[in-house]
Amino acid sequence: MEDIEDLLVGSGGAPPGFRLPLNAVGVNPRKKNKAKPSKVSQMNDPPKIPGTQTIYVKTFGCSHNQSDSEYMAGQLSAFGYAISDNPEEGDLWLINTCTVKNPSQSAMNTLITKCKSAKKPLVVAGCVPQGSRDLKELEGVSIVGVQQIDRVVEVVEETLKGHEVRLLNRKTLPSLDLPKVRKNKFVEILPINVGCLGACTYCKTKHARGHLGSYTVDSLVERVKTVIADGVREIWLSSEDTGAYGRDIGVNLPILLNAIVAELPPDGSTMLRIGMTNPPFILEHLKEIAAVLCHPCVYSFLHVPVQSGSDAVLTAMNREYTVSEFRTVVDTLTELVPGMQIATDIICGFPGETDEDFSQTVNLIKEYKFSQVHISQFYPRPGTPAARMKKVPSTIVKNRSRELTSVFEAFTPYNGMEGKVERIWITEIATDGIHLVGHTKGYVQVLIVAPETILGTSAIVKITSVGRWSVFGEVLESLPQVNVKMAPDKVSNQEKHSPCSNQYECCACSKEPEPCSCGPDICGGQIKLDKCTVSKNDSPMENRASKNPIHWFIRKRRNHAQKKLENDIALGLENEQDWAPGGWGFVDRALLVGIFVSFFMIVAVIMHLEFRTLLSK
Structure with missing residues (x-):
């Protein structure tokens, strides 16, 4: 099939936030079975109202691709669509592709095959369809070109109706002011x-x-x-x-x-x-x-x-x-x-x-x-x-x-950093669920244990140990976050749909598992400095701690203590003692004593029952 492009000659498309009329999008109705559906199935099938579906978004490759996906997710969200990273939840799949090398394109092909097998409507965006529009894998698939991301809502709506849409014409650059759902809100x-x-x-x-x-x-x-x-x-x-x-x-x-x-x-x-x-x-x-x-x-x-x-x-x-x-x-x-x-x-x-x-x-x-x-x-x-x-x-x-x-x-690039005091900027949670991830001014990755409330702030830390891919730090002082007045119209759906997530997930242009054949930003890749997980060689104690219920209890108490301190500060009740990670208050001690008392009582009851059993014999 030949590419179907915009039918509006000389038009730049719809302005942000507006749908074009349906006849403004080139569509190709898919062939349907001649057999008419039964009246029972027609009664049971709910009407497909645009804007009520869930869209699964998958991005391959680069930081530029990631930005494009965030813009597309933002527009879909603004029109009422829910955005998900779970393919099972998606009523339609939107795949943003990378053409840098074979593994990324092979991964795209695999995902397209899964989508077709699941009989899900599919839209493919990104560099693969734009650079190789005649690929066999793209037959019968709706396509959004790299300079047509501002029209993704139209393409999704037509695809959900059973139409095939292809928008690949080059035009002016997409606006930077489009709605956006960031993967990491910071x-x-x-x-x-x-x-x-x-x-x-x-x-x-x-x-x-x-x-x-x-x-x-x-x-x-x-x-x-x-x-x-x-x-x-x-x-x-x-x-x-x-x-x-x-x-x-x-x-x-x-x-x-x-x-x-x-x-x-x-x-x-x-x-x-x-x-x-x-x-x-x-x-x-x-x-x-x-x-x-x-x-x-x-x-x-x-x-x-x-x-x-x-x-x-x-x-x-x-x-x-x-x-x-x-x-x-x-x-x-x-x-x-x-x-x-x-x-x-x-x-x-x-x-x-x-x-x-x-x-x-x-x-x-x-x-x-x-x-x-x-x-x-x-x-x-x-x-x-x-x-x-x-x-x-x-x-x-x-x-x-x-x-x-x-x-x-074999290099040890971070040796000598132990004991140094650095300012870091904290923007995400590590995939181990224990550490937060921050970066020094030199963009060295620092893993810390601290309350999640300090995400989006900076802190003064002391480097306690170094690993091959990152260093570990102890928070000395959490620097206050500047209160930024957010205009009501700027409070978007980003926080609803984009919880803070691991920004360093493996991409088609990163060092793991297949290093990039060109720069992360040439091929589109963001720089994957380190995995946010902690390797066994770097900190075995921290890894084991993640499975320890006492460690979990302590961390929860730390978070609670930090939130209480912030509330006290807001009410003007701040005491002279600064927050110190791991500080124990009266409630902490009382709870810990309660845990030990409960444990000994359980042991005593078990021993008493065992003793009575022996006497009865």
Whole structure:
């Protein structure tokens, strides 16, 4: 079937919050069985009223994809649809896809097959249908293009009626002011541009996202003001290449960064994280970007993919920089920004890579000992120049990937942090259910045990121990959260539909289980610094504590004590003693004594019954 596009010639679509008339959407009625349903079934089938269904949303890939999904969920929620992450609950499935490499697309195919088997209506969005619209798996499926996410409500409604809808025409960028349901209510993923200026021989994403298209500085600054008022505590700038921002509209990244930083609260309650940037586009702005990274409201962290330590391989990739230029970026930022942390990417086994080329890559990683390296095996993507190049044998590719992973995992990047006092920003709950997750200014992940009431705030912590992927801290002082006055119209359904969740779930572009073949933001991926779970080697006692009922009781009491203190403060009853984690009050002692007394009474009763049984014999 040919693609069915918008039928409104010259129209930009409906403004945010409005449905277009049904004849404005190209639809293809699905063929139905000629047999008429029985009168009994017609009486039992409830009417399908738009806006009353539950939509299961699944996102593959990147932070940009995640932002698109949040925008689509926000619009659906605004029209009354319930959003769920449970496929069993979904009356319709919405799958947002990633085209970076084979595993992510295979996962998409599997999910589509499950959906069709379950006879659920299906809408597929994202880079796969936009870049490969003729895939067999997409036959008979409704599609939303990457620049048509503002029309997802129309597509869902028509799909629920049994129609197939395809909106793939490129148009103006979607508005930044659309309703949004954030996966993590404290984190705003802000796309600053789409597409890129590069032409990497292995990349499929540009086929979908296209040439560079930047949002204006004013529109981005207005969005920043809005989300700060909404209570957001971290703003992630995201795109396929952050460093290329503005080159199509006559501005550049430093201009945008300075405009955004000027709007951040001076107390540091909201932090900015700059997304992935390729070396060519920041070389001319290194000092200006370093100055922004030094700002107290900006994380001293940047993701700069190198992909290979060999100039010959970089040329074959068409990366448009040399290893020497990459070194200049890293050395300059490390010198000018205190505590600077840099993450990078490596592709193992690119076509034509020799043992000498790979050796140069290993030496580069050993020299800089990056705390975060996203290692990937080469995946040939259909339609790219690299797919036609002579491949390195798969056994060699796998061996190189294992060797480089072994080298990287031998590093101990956080040794020496023990005993340091750091300010962290706390935005989520770890998947173990015990720890909260915060980050230092250098974006080092810190796991703490503290009440959930301090989510969305910052704290002063002392680093107590370090692991391979994260460090552990003890809260010394919880810094007060600035009271942000939220306008009534800004209090959306986000908190209803988007409980704080693990933002670091494994994505198609992360290091686990398949490292990314391009940067997390090139392919769309957010930077997966660490799993939020605690490894057995890092803290075995903490893992065992999660199954201990006494530990659970203590944690519940801590939460209760913290809430009581906050209530006392609100009533002007604050005492002189600061809250200390683990502090025991009268009620705590009384409850503990009650537990022990109950235990001994039970033992006494059992012994008494046993004694009577013996006497009766």
